[in-house]
Each structure stands twice: as C-alpha cells, then as structure tokens.
Amino acid sequence: MVRVIMTESATKFVTPTTLSTLSKQPIYTSFYKNNSEEWHNHVALGLWADVLIIAPASAHTLSKMAQGLCDNFLLSVFLSARCPVYFAPAMDLDMLAHPATQKNINLLVSRGNHLIASDVGELASGLNGKGRMAAPETIINILEAHFKIGTFHNKRVLITSGPTYEALDSVRFIGNHSSGKMGYALATLFAEQGAQVVFISGPVKDYPKHTDIKVIKVTSADEMLDACIQQYVKIDFAVFTAAVADYKPNEAFEKKHKKDGNPLKITLIENPDIAHELGKLKTEKQIHVGFALETHNEEASAKAKIKRKNLDLIVLNSLQDIGVGFGQDTNKVTIYDRFEKRFPFDLKDKKEVAQDILKIMESYA
C-alpha cells in the first residue's frame, strides 16, 4: 500500500485529489484532518512504512531534513520513521551545486538516508544541467532492488575508479582525462542492489554518495595498489575501472622544479598493475572484471588481458566508436568472458552500461 504525504508547495504542482485517486488512499497534507481538531498520527505513519521516499525533494525540504526542523507533516513523519529513507533531490542546477545543498545532502547520507541522485537534463528554469528528479523508472528500479534479495545483496565489491596522478614535482603530475563516471555508475548500482562497496578512486570531480559505499581517495597508482591490498579482505567481486597511469617518473622533485634553460629529461618507470597484482590473490570464488580502452587490435588485446590479469570478464570500449571515451556520459562496450564468449552492446548511457555489466556478472557469480 502507498500512502502519500504532500507539502503545501507540492499541492501547487499536483492536486491531492489526483494522488488520492491513484493511491486509493486519503492524502496527508497537514497535521489536522480536514482542518478539524483531529490530528493525523505522524508517529504511527512513520512506524507503519517499510520505506519512505521523499521525491521530489526540494532544496528547502532537504535543508529542513538535515537540520531536524519539523514545521510540516512530512518532516514530522521523516523524524519519526524507523524505516529506510530515500530522497530524490530536484531543483535548479546552481541550487543543487551550492555548497549548502551539498552539505545537507552529505549530512543526510552520512546519517544513513539513501540519495537517489538527480539526473542531467532540461530544468524548470529552462537551463540545462544536473538537478532533474531521477526518472520515475529509476526510482522504481531502486525500490525493486531494495525489496529483492539479489545476487549482490550483502556481497563485498571492490571498485577502482578514475585516473591516477603521478607526481613530477610538488605541483605537477602526469595523469589522464578519466572522469570516473563509469566507476561512479557501477558503485551506485551495486549499492542499490544491496552490496557493500569499497570505492577506491583517483582524483575526480564527483564521488558516489551512498551509505553502503566506502570511498577511499588516492592519488597515485602505488597508493591505489596499497589501498586495494588493504581492502581486499572477504571481497566477492572486484571491478577495475580505473585508468591507472602505466608509467611514473623515476624520481619526483621534492619542490617545484624551476626552469633553467636546459631540456628536462624525465625517466619514466612502469607502475604496478593493480588488476594483475590482485589477480594473483584471487581464488575460484571471487569474480574479477577488468576494463580495456583500446585504439587498435581491440579484441586480441582484450582477450590477452583476461588471461594475463586472471580476470573473469573484460569490458572493452574502442576509441574508434563515437560517444566512447574519457568524460563521456555514454559508452559502447563489448564484454568478453574468460572462455572468449562475446557480448556486444549498443551505445548507451553509462548507468545502463552498468546495468548490462551487472547482469553479465550475475550469470558468473
């Protein structure tokens, strides 16, 4: 059964009659029944629910939730609820990006509430950007996963993500343009399916936010390897999305190196291969998934990497495809298993690519 609570502002967008008709239940818009002295029992409602979804969650409501304010019926139920709470922010892009809103979101997530991240697209203001409420289908998928005990429920998943920066001196580095968006999408989806995720990421703009995602921020490949080895305890699945720098300077200058009119020679040495090192620790019960971004000889290179790095699956994206590559929101992948079975996919949003990858992983678990 679905029971709907509307704030006063919500009633300006949709009428309570519409939602009452759809939910076949009376709608809660205030503490009192039909403006009478009789009050709605918010505590009972908070205890009754198996899950509370606040969607769309405005900047104002988020702020009140974070502060524990209680000036409407929704907030009194939120404070009384003992069930898991999901919230789907919806607002203009600058309001969402504002440090105050971000602080409120982080605070709510740190207290165990589940963020349903906003989508990018056209906003009510006419601007384009991140701030749209997640699509209703996304919210339904999350709730279905919440109530379903799937393959990844309570499993431990390690994900490497983003680039690594290899120091040249105290201010310069060698790096790459990886945005970490694929790792972000995978970590979020695993967590939504009940997994405990350890997310080890090089420097990126956005890190996933979820109570079941432990984010470990690293800079260099050596740091990433150390963190992976430390966290590789009781891991069921490992997914290596990170674009680890293959080489690092032999020596980094301690201070900022000043130019002196002479050519500067830098010797680069190979970085450790994290997937390869963890592949040596892997047992039969663990599933490892690697990524490969190739420009030529794609299939042969990907297949060779499966063997060399002791992977179960490899996700190949070819730079020859349009819409594929660093920083893009879309990806076109072909997955190979260790028996060289091939699963080709169309160009898709990275969230959908993550769904395809999890589906294939399920059949190997």
Ligand code: C5P
């Ligand atoms: O760079 P390469 O194509 O070999 O990457 C293949 C896979 O190995 C990727 O999953 C990547 O995250 C991983 N890798 C790694 N450590 C490296 C290089 C790559 O874990 N030093």
